[in-house]
Amino acid sequence: MTTVPPARPLALPADDRALSPYTGYTRAHWEAAADGLLAAAWRYATPGGALLDLPGKPSVSGTRSDGLEGYARTFLAAAFRVAGAHGEDPHGRLDRYAAGLAAGTRTPGRDDMESWPLILDHTVQGQPMVESASVALGLRLTRPWLWDRLDPAVQDRAEEWLRGALRHVPAPNNWYLFPYTVAAFLESAGRADEETRRARERALDLLEGWYRGDGWYADGDGRAFDHYNGWALHLYPVLEAHLAGDTALAGHYGPRLREHLEGFSHLFGGDGAPIHFGRSLTYRFAATAAVGLGAVTGHTPLAPGVSRRLASGALRYFLDRGAVGDDGLLSLGWHGPHEASLQRYSGPASPYWASKAFVCLLAPEDHPLWTVPEEAAPVEEADRVLALPAPGLLVQSTRADGIVRLHNHGSDTVRPHGGESAAQDSPHYGRQAYSTVTGPTAPGNVPDNHFAVEVAGVPSVRRRVHPLGAGDGWAASWHRPVFASGPPMVPGLRVTSVVVARGRYELRVHRVVGAPPGARAVQTGWATGPEERVRSLLRGLHGWAGQDELRAPQGTAYTPWARVPRLTAPVEGTAVYACLAVLTAEEDDAPLARAAEVETADAHGVTVRWADGTVTRVGFAPAAAAVSVTVTEE
Secondary structure, eight states: OOOOOOOOOOOOOOOOTTTOTTTOOOHHHHHHHHHHHHHHHGGGBOTTSSOBOOSSOOOTTOHHHHHHHHHHHHHHHHHHHHHHTTTOOTTOHHHHHHHHHHHHTTSTTOOSSSOOOOOOOHHHHOHHHHHHHHHHHHHHHTTTTTGGGSOHHHHHHHHHHHGGGTSSOOOSSGGGHHHHHHHHHHHHTTOOOHHHHHHHHHHHHHHHHHEEETTEEOSSSSOOOSTHIIIIIIHHHHHHHHHHTOHHHHHHHHHHHHHHHHHHTTSBOTTSOBOOOSSOGGGGGGGGHHHHHHHHHSOOSSOHHHHHHHHHHHHHHHHHTTSBOTTSOBOSBSSSBOGGGOOTTOOTTGGGGGGGGGGGGGSOTTSHHHHSOOOOOGGGTOOEEEEETTTTEEEEEETTTTEEEEEESSOOOOOTTOOOOGGGOOHHHHSSEEESSOOOOOTTSOOSSOEEEEBTTBOEEOOSOEEEEEETTEEEEEEOOEESSSSSBOTTOEEEEEEEEETTEEEEEEEEEEEEEEEEEEEEOOOBOTTSSOEEEEEEEESOOEEEEEEETTOOSSOSSEEEEEEEEEEEEEEEEEEEEEEEOSSOOHHHHHSEEEEEEETTEEEEEETTSOEEEEEEOOTTTOOOEEEEEO
16 A cells, blocks of 8 residues: 655745745746645656546546546646756656656556556547647657657657547647647657648647637637637647747747737736636636746737736735645645536646646746846736727726726637537626636526526526627627526527726626516626625616625635625516626725716617716617617717
8 A cells, every 4th residue: 555645835935025026936936836736746646657646536537537637737847847947857857757658658548557548539538638738748848858868669659649649539629739739749859740740730720710819719619718828729839839949830829929918917916816717717827827938938018027927926826825735736626625616527636737837937047037026917007997809808907906807798618509508507608707806606506797587587597698899998798598497598588788897897788688578687796705805886777676685605716605796677578777886895885876877778778977977878779680789988
């Protein structure tokens, strides 16, 4: 019986507030974090080092795949650490990974202590294809010190295992970049052929079709926009261009990363938190991978001090809030363990995709990323409202409390060929708004930031989001409400939604068309806990009849128990509703009562006068069109 040695907590250097006045973190902190996470994870390695069997509930892929995941994702952290130190490996980790590679590829697919699972189609046994990319990238980064020193027979076995990624079908999204990364490594190692060429071309062709502008890719043929932009869709091609010295590739994909960072850099709160939006949030500080990659490659609009402030801010945010447990391992969750933040594919080693954040270590010690003083993050400079028209998102941040809010009017997880089923509703996409200080409520609880039409007591769900545009302080979309029980849809029923953001205030306007008799409109606000520093306020301006507050006993990733404000009103046929919502850490409540008033309202829109005299007009097209929105300010 193998005895697991005791855990060693992360041992970080003392803060350096002279160089890093915002976070205290330096390059040495990043190195120490990588070292500590690797030391803890390797306590669970199999004797040959091929699998790292971290404790916890297995994923749907099974324990062998989970063990490979532990090897591959920690290898990525080790590779960035060693490559960034020009091959220096004081802990001898590359020898362990070399031994694990030899053991894992000796008899792939065999049910024994060490063998890696085969790479098959994503519908059969897909997860090993994901991990093949981390193995390949790790080998690419450490080639002079690991791959080039392997026995040729081990190299051949590893190549044969990796080629499984080239010969099988990925999931129809960012997964195509996994065989791309495998092919890039094999070509760098002198093993190029027609198979590697096809894998690279296929991935880049698909990537072109997924590019929507403003530096944003859809994660597949639909309209899924989230953190996968940074830690996958930008990361793999731009890093490959950098490692290969391919100026043509860099010239094509680098400017897109730069443009992405112009908007994405605004999605970090004053406390360092990334925006809590989209799937795979247990990857945590991997959200800074694009920031680090931009600094390393030069494809960034951010000053080096801003890049380090964002990256180190996110790393510190999670380390200070219990992301690493007493056992030294990254837990499955957000701060600490949080099951509602997970996907069915999440396993004990899944959080180690956070290793992608360590791409910043490829910047050497004398790089400005590490040598210049930290500078303020965008949220710390001024209040902002930033429209991202391509993904249909609106970013709203307030300097006083450091909160960033993301209004979603363009991202969903419905594939072009897919139906809209309420049973597939995802709290991480379907809500109207997300933030750096709140998370969506768990399934089965009252949904936060949601507009529903209740029919026969069954609330609707927003699945496919049809963007109508995003401009100066506003974003709009429409959707067909779908239902989990009873008829899945009501013929002719649709909801058009607009948000106008000013300072900390959100004007939310909805027009319902085709509501059946006896239906009810419901609008909820932000979910907050009774002991949190942030508060959620909601005030009806037009159309609403009732107001109350509901409990969400399963809470969010930020609080174990939450409450959600709610507005209600009867609805039939066509009706327009308007309200103000606020998520704030500031103390005064009074401004909500006098922040804005409706001057006129009818089925075609509303006119709202703000306290400073500004007038906002939200207008809807005639019912026959019902998908056109204009927002003007006088």
